[in-house]
Amino acid sequence: MEGLILVLNCGSSSIKFALFDAAAEPLPRAPLWNGKVQGIGGPSPDFGETGVAPHAVALDAGHPHAAALALILARVEARLAGRPLAGVAHRVVHGGGRYHAPTRVDAALIADLRALIPLAPLHQPFPLKAMSLLIERDPQVPQVACFDTGFHHDLPEVEKMLPLPRELGRDRGLRRYGFHGLSYDYMSHALPERHGALARGRTIVAHLGSGASLCAMRELKSVATTMGFSALDGLMMGTRTGSIDPGAILYLMEIERLSLEEVGRLLYHRSGLLGVSGISAEPRVVVRHEDDPGERGERARQALALYVRRIVREIGALVAVLGGLDLLVFTAGVGEHNAFIRERVCRDLAFLGITLDDDANAANAAVISSRDSRVIVGVEPTNEEWIAASHAQRLLRNA
Template sequence: MPAPTLLCLNTGSASLKFALFKWDDCHGPRLPEALLSGEIDSHDGQATLRWTDAQGQSHRTASSDPRGDIAAEVDTLLDQLIIPAGCGPIAAVAHRIVHGGTTFTTAQRITPTVRTALDALRSLAPLHQGPGLAGVDAASARLPEVPQIACFDTAFHATQTDLARHYAIPREWHDKGFKRYGFHGLSYDAITHILPPLLGERAQGAVIVAHLGGGSSLCGLRGLRSVSTTMGFTALDGLVMSTRCGAIDPGLVLHWITEEHLDAGQLTAMLYHDSGLKGVSGLSGDMRTLEASAEPQAQQAIALFTASVTHHIGALAADIGGLDALVFTGGIGTHSARVRQEVCSALSWLGLRLDPLANAAGQACITHGDSKVPAYALPTDEEGVMALQAAALLAV
């Protein structure tokens, strides 16, 4: 009988990513290699299943179904791909849950009580908490006897000091949990597993990781632990993003409420869905579309994005006491040579010397050998981290 496996479901606002691992490979310290991995995403409203098998071969299957029916997509994964592959019984399912609040700072087995507590955090991550929990419900319905494990994006930042997480608001609100949480923690955790072989002792120093994608943030590391990050109470703060505004004057929001009479629903739609690259360009929130466009507004949106990344790298370097290495990851970070080039050029005063050929080729190291600050473009592996966390929890 085939050895047991561990399934990871990374359910986001725009896609359902997945990976299947051998159970015995999930006990660290290295990130495990997936038997199958891929995602269901949408192109022009049509759901498409893309995956890579253990031999590295890529596959693609289109569906006439619209993207976003999580239960149907989990059924598709199990019935059309995972079960027919004959990779072995599923021993556990790990889920990416974006917000763990103040309570959940490590991976948790999802009980009815935990499920209820996570649902109460839905308003803090409106684009992600609901889909993540829908993935939990779908997998629980199909695999009722299999442990369901929650792995949290906020948990990686629990190492930050209270000062780093504090807003300058009345203390009673802070004590109620209104503080900076930070996100993309599973991605940052994955990069900490990759850095030591690349950087040696330097990996323990001041490292900034730029997770740039539909949602974008930065994390400043010391000793491979989170010291400072750009997102805060919600995933709306910090960098300019695909459709999210990033950092904004709260007085502007108050003005929209009092003078323009926008309600909460209108503001949510504007700041989460109609701002960022999409709002500035008036064209798209997709960096690939903007880079291919000659429209001035598209070019301005890109310039605003790279300026935002550069600005916040400078701020985080101050927080962590310098910059020993810079890492780009996420969809934009690993695939946009232009964004990397513009950010690195703006940081040349730090002694960072970009290698244009290495950058254009998408090599791991994109700086010259004599660059004072090395920069890297590295794919992240959130599912690999989820597998390690889930296996460690169940081994206790």
């Protein structure tokens, strides 16, 4: 295969991109070039790329995502230097019950995935918009959709089920899907390289970012995960509630008279760490206010305590499913860079025999547990872009 593979990770306010050499075998994990446009739809978007600090850009206010994509594609063309674009790989959050393997993009696929927007309204619309724009621009360039739900496709049946009547549940596609699959897929490659046979044992990976979930793995396969039917389930997140008593939602709608749209905004955009703290969706920002006097400091302490508690509770539940724990790994933005979150989680998991090396934790080292810890604790940067590019390379090569 000649040319380069472009990976796009399109969100509501940002587009991350990475360019890989499709001719290389095996595909190098480091991209030739990457970056992102962020602040899309806001007052001050910026563009950053390999070797260049982010700088302000002007985007068409009426079509900011299309303008951001056009900006990236113009830079891609300059980077191609005469080589062809072999394909474009997209991270797609939800594949529903039908799509789990990487799939060539066409109009029918886009239509099917558009029907799943209500299941992931923060994420699903934006890669679909990029796919459509790329088809209009150059229909000859193949595109591949890579699904975050795919890694969990073979979950045990009992983990997929929701306790609803059959005719309203599984028969209509209401089941637990799981998400962050590209990240966990990468861990299934990276962890045995780092930890050897230990990684094939009882492993929990904590993908902690603006969205957050846990995945229990055995033999490098998903056996349980905290996100379910939608990306709202499980852990408390930056702006999302995570698991919440359905009765609380009914109360808000019936007694507080919140509309369906208002409840949706509340659950996805106004809750989680931001909602409880009233300060920020970022743990590293909230922690700076723990010692503030009065209510602000109290809310900061409560928000972080709840954030950590929900992680600890869910890890405990997954340890029970696994029947023990051999390896705990933190990844994604918060997991990779927030030593104080890792320390507080592991402190509350001391009953498992976990002890940390404080210096290694402060340095975000690959192994942060102490020598006498009964569970190995690690930090592993994720690489969803490489997974997507690898899927696209294989699919297009075998086409």
